[in-house]
Amino acid sequence: MYTDNKNKHIPKISIQRLAVYLQVLESLDVDGVEVITSEPLAKACDVNASQIRKDLTYFGEFGVRGVGYNVKSLMASISEALGINREWPTVLVGAGNLGRSLVGHNGFKQTRFKIVGVFDCDPFKIGEEIAGLEVVCTQRLKEKIADLKVEIGIIATPPERAQRAANHLVSAGIKGILNFAPARIFVPTYVNVEYVDYFHYLYSLAFQITHDKR
Amino acid sequence: MYTDNKNKHIPKISIQRLAVYLQVLESLDVDGVEVITSEPLAKACDVNASQIRKDLTYFGEFGVRGVGYNVKSLMASISEALGINREWPTVLVGAGNLGRSLVGHNGFKQTRFKIVGVFDCDPFKIGEEIAGLEVVCTQRLKEKIADLKVEIGIIATPPERAQRAANHLVSAGIKGILNFAPARIFVPTYVNVEYVDYFHYLYSLAFQITHDKR
DNA sequence: TGCTGTGAAGCTCTTCACAGCC
DNA sequence: GGCTGTGAAGAGCTTCACAGCA
Numbered sequence: 139m140y141t142d143n144k145n146k147h148i149p150k151i152s153i154q155r156l157a158v159y160l161q162v163l164e165s166l167d168v169d170g171v172e173v174i175t176s177e178p179l180a181k182a183c184d185v186n187a188s189q190i191r192k193d194l195t196y197f198g199e200f201g202v203r204g205v206g207y208n209v210k211s212l213m214a215s216i217s218e219a220l221g222i223n224r225e226w227p228t229v230l231v232g233a234g235n236l237g238r239s240l241v242g243h244n245g246f247k248q249t250r251f252k253i254v255g256v257f258d259c260d261p262f263k264i265g266e267e268i269a270g271l272e273v274v275c276t277q278r279l280k281e282k283i284a285d286l287k288v289e290i291g292i293i294a295t296p297p298e299r300a301q302r303a304a305n306h307l308v309s310a311g312i313k314g315i316l317n318f319a320p321a322r323i324f325v326p327t328y329v330n331v332e333y334v335d336y337f338h339y340l341y342s343l344a345f346q347i348t349h350d351k352r
Numbered sequence: 353m354y355t356d357n358k359n360k361h362i363p364k365i366s367i368q369r370l371a372v373y374l375q376v377l378e379s380l381d382v383d384g385v386e387v388i389t390s391e392p393l394a395k396a397c398d399v400n401a402s403q404i405r406k407d408l409t410y411f412g413e414f415g416v417r418g419v420g421y422n423v424k425s426l427m428a429s430i431s432e433a434l435g436i437n438r439e440w441p442t443v444l445v446g447a448g449n450l451g452r453s454l455v456g457h458n459g460f461k462q463t464r465f466k467i468v469g470v471f472d473c474d475p476f477k478i479g480e481e482i483a484g485l486e487v488v489c490t491q492r493l494k495e496k497i498a499d500l501k502v503e504i505g506i507i508a509t510p511p512e513r514a515q516r517a518a519n520h521l522v523s524a525g526i527k528g529i530l531n532f533a534p535a536r537i538f539v540p541t542y543v544n545v546e547y548v549d550y551f552h553y554l555y556s557l558a559f560q561i562t563h564d565k566r
Numbered sequence: 567t568g569c570t571g572t573g574a575a576g577c578t579c580t581t582c583a584c585a586g587c588c
Numbered sequence: 589g590g591c592t593g594t595g596a597a598g599a600g601c602t603t604c605a606c607a608g609c610a
Binding site for chain 2: 150153154156157158160161162165182183184219220221222226228235236238239242243245249251289290297313314315316318320321322328330332334335336337338339340341342343344345346347348349350
């Protein structure tokens, strides 16, 4: 049963792990597994078993002592805990190569996150169609976001235009931003920002490989 | 001066922050800033100033007391510390939509990471050309990796084929894997793996927005 | 019996506060 | 005087170890 624990502070890193647990549970479910204990689940997620149990107790008691966790119902509980068991309309700012490939991403078919608007300030791009969505002038963000009750914006502009895109999104009333542009952005504290730059992971690999050699 | 400190353990999270510092320094450099102190740099990176100073001392003493850090030389020192001040040839496994858009990513023009080979096991894709690279059968990974001294492999296959791609890469002698497939992979401990799934960031935003409302 | 849920211990990372140096 | 570099204190997360329960 999902019981939000309003009192405890939940580490952000636990949230990130819940996403991993969910991914692994989904593949277990596909394989027909119905019940799993924390130990093998931990192995599959590459974490400690009590880590999993502790992360889950932030949100409730989902297991059965002596038995384990029901795969399907744990998936449902985690989805509810994360808040992803409902539609999340999003808007995309930036209709370049990156933006275009984001629109086509499988995740938007498989999850309840949807791109409902594509914006760009380039007059050459405005009016173009991407996967059934017309590219609209960034000036019109506010009306669209209000109309469609959008809370999350995705920035896929070149770095020098990221801050401007963020400003538009913020003044349109957005609550969260996923920023693919390789640039830091400044927003009021009530707006949540997540940065995605996979070259940082390549840097991390380069570092690890370089230092393994010693 | 870069001085590798072989004795100290360097937290992985420090490495990730170094990538952020580098990004911010690059944009300061573009703006013509020559010297910066830890305080404003920290603000721009959204971290604590002593965090930066501590992270940097894992690798040496780069600042001048009473003055600050020279932007250009700090960039060079961080690049050296991360090990990204040299060419890093990589191979891509998976020539679908995702793979295609990775090949075109700007980062491969702006950094010294390069994709030097594209592999797929789909006979329909083999022989195709992507940005000047011929798609080659995955069976031929080993020779290519040996020939071109490739140490990093990028997996951009569907999730069900990720493990097979990883196995091929490992037996070809790869040392690090960047995995874009939404699936966990199992590799020997001497192989480093980084996972990229930006839907996890959307989950995190959804969680934060859901809980902000209280 | 077997596995979850959890207080407490342990450990790692972060921040403080100031010595050290330009 | 001012800012870096750093030992020590503090905070937060992870893991242990076992009570609790099916």
